[in-house]
Amino acid sequence: MQATRGTSLTPSNDDPTTPSRRRRLGLFVAVAVIGYLTDVITKIIAVARLEGADSVVVIPHVLHLTFVRNPGAAFGMATGFTIVLTLIAATVCVVVIRMAPRLRDPGWAVGLGLLLAGALGNLTDRIFRDPAPLRGHVVDFLQFPDWPPSWPVFNIADVMINLAAVIIVIQTVRGVGLDGTRAGRHEAEPSSDPDPSGARGEVDEPDEPDQR
Helix, strand or coil, rough: CCCCCCCCCCCCCCCCCHHHHHHHHHHHHHHHHHHHHHHHHHHHHHHHHHHHCCCEEEEECCEEEEEEEEEECHHHHHCHHHHHHHHHHHHHHHHHHHHHHHHHHHHHHHHHHHHHHHHHHHHHHHHHHCCCCCCCCEEEEECCCCCCCCCCEEEEHHHHHHHHHHHHHHHHCCCEEECCCCCCCCCCCCCCCCCCCCCCCCCCCCCCCCCC
């Protein structure tokens, strides 16, 4: 059975129900959910086990667990702008969620999933933790003890945000868009054949004269 002229036999790339788009969206959601839950659970454990206690040596000279409540941004920056950071984190979450339906590239799906998980993890602290809503201090507990003294304590959300930044930069430098296309590449030009049926070299034969 022939398709109606002008109708593509393959699903449109803009169709959100295509398998490719659903897989990428599923990957994005899985990364975001797993990352967010990992951040929340590790912070709950840190508050229960580390608050008020001495640092715990996990790997000598490499990794310690040191409890800190941070009013600032990732890695202890901008400590005097808690409300502003809260609004920025909320904006990032909204923008990422709005971008998600356009995903068709796995790299972008992982990168944006990590970014959403990290931003949402720290945003949860700012909204629900002391001293007040939108002013909450973020729970940090990971420390590299032998790094420079100015290196701050951080958390899993900070790690995910920085991994997301690296992935996003790599995808941007490679010229890969959210939909998986590369900058400078164009879709194949349509055939110049004037016959839409694709038949070449076929010439209509003149009607035979009626011989009686």
